[in-house]
Amino acid sequence: MSQISKSFNGIKVLNSVDFELRRGEVHALMGGNGAGKSTLMKILTGVYQGDEGQIFIDGSEVSIQQPNDAKENGVSMIFQEFSLVPTLTVAQNIFLTREPRNNLGFIDEKECIRQTEQLLNELNVNIDRNIPVEQLGVGYWQMTEIAKALSQNTKILIMDEPTSSLTKNETEVLFELIDKLKAKGISIIYISHRMDEIFRICDRITILRDGKHVMTSPCSELTMETVIQHIVGGNLEHAFEWKDRNYQRNQEPVLQVRNLTSGRRVNGVSFDLYRGEILGIAGLMGSGRSEMVRAIFGIDPIDSGEILMNSQKLSIKKPEDAIKAGIALVPEDRRMQGLILDHSVKDNILLPILSNIKKGMFIDDAKGNQIASEFVTRLNIKTDNIFKTSRLLSGGNQQKIVLAKWLANSPEILILDEPTIGVDIGAKTEIIEIIRSLADSGKAIIVISSELPELLALSDRVIVLNEGRVTKEMDRKEIASEEVLQHAIQVV
Ligand SMILES: Nc1ncnc2c1ncn2[C@@H]1O[C@H](COP(=O)(O)OP(=O)(O)OP(=O)(O)O)[C@@H](O)[C@H]1O
Ligand SMILES: [Mg+2]
Known part of the structure; x- marks a missing residue:
């Protein structure tokens, strides 16, 4: 050519x-x-x-x-x-x-x-x-x-x-x-x-x-x-480096999952999640990671076990129940599940927070524009302006819009399934920074990632799933290298 x-x-x-x-x-x-x-x-x-x-x-x-x-x-x-x-x-x-x-x-x-x-x-x-x-x-x-x-x-x-x-x-x-x-x-x-x-x-x-x-x-x-x-087009600063976030895990867990069983892939998972914490979920494909979060979010039915939020038992039968309780899931196949292609970049980003930026009956357009523009800049979403139809953006930029949508209005518990799939190397670094700052502000975050460097850069604690069970739990400080984690994932 x-x-x-x-x-x-x-x-x-x-x-x-x-x-x-x-x-x-x-x-x-x-x-x-x-x-x-x-x-x-x-x-x-x-x-x-x-x-x-x-x-x-x-x-x-x-x-x-x-x-x-x-x-x-x-x-x-x-x-x-x-x-x-x-x-x-x-x-x-x-x-x-x-x-x-x-x-x-x-x-x-x-x-x-x-x-x-x-x-x-x-x-x-x-x-x-x-x-x-x-x-x-x-x-x-x-x-x-x-x-x-x-x-x-x-x-x-x-x-x-x-x-x-x-x-x-x-x-x-x-x-x-x-x-x-x-x-x-x-x-x-x-x-x-x-x-x-x-x-x-x-x-x-x-x-x-x-x-x-x-x-x-x-x-x-x-x-x-x-x-x-x-x-x-230059040097990438501090890519994928773990920085100790200095957070103290001393209160009650915000989320407690007890013996959760769902379908064939999730067989009695238990773990706790604390406010301000980023919990990484590691495991091979098919280990039940996505299925576990789908059950927590109410997409797949829960067969047995329980979920407690702030020590109250939750009854989650459908995603709306989870959202109402303050849990959000950003799924792996975002383009299919998370985006209205015919809506503008701005409307997609603002969708979950529309009620927050209402002035009486009307949406505060200036504020909306400002929030949407801020995320377009931070995630380097390549678009002529925030009013462009999402369909006309490149694949990776569509992925970024869905992330922005949830990062802009992070609920109490944010679950991210493979947050940087399809996203270029520069934006990956920025997304990691944003997730960290959300945790700093007191949100509790669960991240599933197959990319170990990314998981290690993010997590305060990592749990390993195998055949639908938690087989290991490690504090980030205990994980000296990627090999250690790789080993934990492969050892049954
Ligand atoms: N039909 C279209 N109308 C208007 N703009 C378009 C159209 N198709 C692509 N673009 C724009 O052209 C630019 C290049 O897009 P392209 O899809 O080729 O990127 P890419 O390199 O494949 O990115 P990615 O890694 O995200 O898939 C983008 O800014 C995109 O918004
Ligand atoms: Mg492309």
């Missing part, structure tokens, strides 16, 4: 960007939230058209005006939001609108299944091709998307944050699959904010910043520090 420029409503989001991809390489495309990664890829796949620039494939210039042109040139993209139809089977999804036909012109189901079988065998993937994809885990959706791409003779495969909804095992399977694709000569463009993944599977890295190409280099010639410097 050569000298690609693109503006939306007069604002330039890509500025003469060059991007080169070699055959059979995995090329990381990195940059802060709103840097222009998804937009550049949408131009390559014909979702958008560039205002300027040229695209060459195998040395010849191609014209990509619409998604079909991209397909014909062997370019496929797996979007941050999947494009599968949940009620159709794997096989039906793969051949949707291109179904093999028999002599009479009817869809040839058998042929469809046969070809699916062949594709999945080639990829060495074991999925039931005959049940609706909605009954399969997200990891399998991804594989279905990849199989679908391959069935279209893909030469260039684009993955936009493919692991953000995958478990650790599913991620491993994806990485193996990527190796196989590479070996077949397929070139992959890989977008992710997770440094460790990039260094593990990518051959080269290209970094964009504010719509401009900053650098392209082989991974082997880069360190994580240089990559971060290029992404943020």
Whole structure:
């Protein structure tokens, strides 16, 4: 891609960007939230058209005006939001609108299944091709998307944050699959904010910043520090460092969870949470962390056990009960659950606090604007103004809006499930700071995170979950290194 420029409503989001991809390489495309990664890829796949620039494939210039042109040139993209139809089977999804036909012109189901079988065998993937994809885990959706791409003779495969909804095992399977694709000569463009993944599977890295190409280099010639410097355009101060918050745990716990059991994943969890404390929840995928907080918040039914808040027993049957009691949960899949895409950035941020900023019958608009603007600045939410429709923001910036919404009006107990997923490295640091200051102001906070450096930077105390039970509790001061925690997570 050569000298690609693109503006939306007069604002330039890509500025003469060059991007080169070699055959059979995995090329990381990195940059802060709103840097222009998804937009550049949408131009390559014909979702958008560039205002300027040229695209060459195998040395010849191609014209990509619409998604079909991209397909014909062997370019496929797996979007941050999947494009599968949940009620159709794997096989039906793969051949949707291109179904093999028999002599009479009817869809040839058998042929469809046969070809699916062949594709999945080639990829060495074991999925039931005959049940609706909605009954399969997200990891399998991804594989279905990849199989679908391959069935279209893909030469260039684009993955936009493919692991953000995958478990650790599913991620491993994806990485193996990527190796196989590479070996077949397929070139992959890989977008992710997770440094460790990039260094593990990518051959080269290209970094964009504010719509401009900053650098392209082989991974082997880069360190994580240089990559971060290029992404943020300077040095990142005090990233991920634990600072003793100097808080005293001496009163009654604000939250007491006793023998909580819910579904198959939560089997008798007990713990206390104190005012002003940040409690980190560690554990492997499937250890029951998200399920536990879903039960506390009233999303999943509680089978037995009890929850006490300020020593009073709570009866939580639905999220409204939890919210009324003063508990909030920021879920892991925020874009789906936490955002009204057609509302403005401001309206989304202010939603939970509207009643607080009312002046009689009217909403105090100046105050609302001020609060929304403050969070846009602090979290570096990239938007032209606070009145922009949330749908038009980049993926990571949408994530930040949902966080801002709860951070702006933190209730007594705030539960955050993977608070920095999809968020760029600069904003991660800021989010950690905000969570800390909320705790300083007396809120009680629970944080689930799979990123150990983040968990260690935040937590005053860590509990480890395994098969739905608390297997270890550690004061932050007892955890000398990431390895200690890693060990505690893996030892049963
Ligand atoms: N259809 C649109 N209309 C207006 N602005 C848009 C549109 N699509 C993207 N933008 C803007 O273009 C900029 C780049 O967005 P893009 O989605 O490419 O970022 P990104 O690098 O993929 O970020 P993230 O890491 O958050 O996914 C953002 O400021 C975004 O708000
Ligand atoms: Mg994006």
